[in-house]
Amino acid sequence: MSRILVLVRHGQSEWNLKNLFTGWKDPGLTEKGVEEAKSAGRKLKEEGFVFDTAFTSELSRAQRTLDLMLEELGQTGLAITRDVALNERDYGDLSGLNKDDARKKWGEEQVHVWRRSYDTPPPGGESLKDTGARVWPYFIHDILPKVMAGGTVVVAAHGNSLRALVMALDGMTPDQIVAEEIATGVPILYRLNADTTVAEKRVLKD
Numbered sequence: 033m034s035r036i037l038v039l040v041r042h043g044q045s046e047w048n049l050k051n052l053f054t055g056w057k058d059p060g061l062t063e064k065g066v067e068e069a070k071s072a073g074r075k076l077k078e079e080g081f082v083f084d085t086a087f088t089s090e091l092s093r094a095q096r097t098l099d100l101m102l103e104e105l106g107q108t109g110l111a112i113t114r115d116v117a118l119n120e121r122d123y124g125d126l127s128g129l130n131k132d133d134a135r136k137k138w139g140e141e142q143v144h145v146w147r148r149s150y151d152t153p154p155p156g157g158e159s160l161k162d163t164g165a166r167v168w169p170y171f172i173h174d175i176l177p178k179v180m181a182g183g184t185v186v187v188a189a190h191g192n193s194l195r196a197l198v199m200a201l202d203g204m205t206p207d208q209i210v211a212e213e214i215a216t217g218v219p220i221l222y223r224l225n226a227d228t229t230v231a232e233k234r235v236l237k238d
């Protein structure tokens with residue numbers, strides 16, 4: 033019974049590099065992002081992971097990251113489920129704006145609240161709570177049963193859709209989640225107990 037869940041945020045995207053709010057916009061990976069994805073795949077290979085199934089969002093940066101990891105793992109034929117529920121938080125009216133310009137316009141504190149608070153949505157967009165309201169049910173109905181069946185499951189997704197998942201898995205409070213950052217291309221490994229609680233969490237940094 034392995035019950036392994038691996039979460040990976042996509043590699044650096046073109047808009048991460050340009051410092052733009054991205055949300056549901058669909059930029060590709062930078063060269064660095066491609067390297068980060070390959071390196072995540074190599075780390076997982078070194079650890080001996082063989083996945084039973086994979087999940088990703090409907091956005092190309094996460095899909096490409098997953099494909100690159102699976103190439104490194106020699107698992108290009110793996111079944112992949114793509115679902116909009118795993119998409120990045122919708123940044124609403126901020127999408128496409130430069131983050132420093134936004135800080136100049138609305139102030140450092142307001143922008144930080146929009147980016148990292150639990151329940152304050154950016155204008156026209158989703159709060160982390162709103163994002164969780166679609167990520168958590170999808171996780172419980174579609175992903176968790178594969179893990180609990182003894183599987184080894186990989187999820188390639190986004191900074192905030194993964195913050196929502198990590199919040200639930202780690203039992204974080206709304207105050208604690210404010211400080212949680214998910215690095216690009218760094219696999220986060222969870223091994224679950226038979227009652228779905230976390231037996232082990234490891235972040236596979238360099």
Ligand SMILES: O=C(O)[C@@H](CO)OP(=O)(O)O
Nearest residue numbers: 052053054055120147191
């Ligand atoms: O722009 C975005 O969609 C996200 C992830 O890159 O940014 P932030 O870290 O500000 O939530």
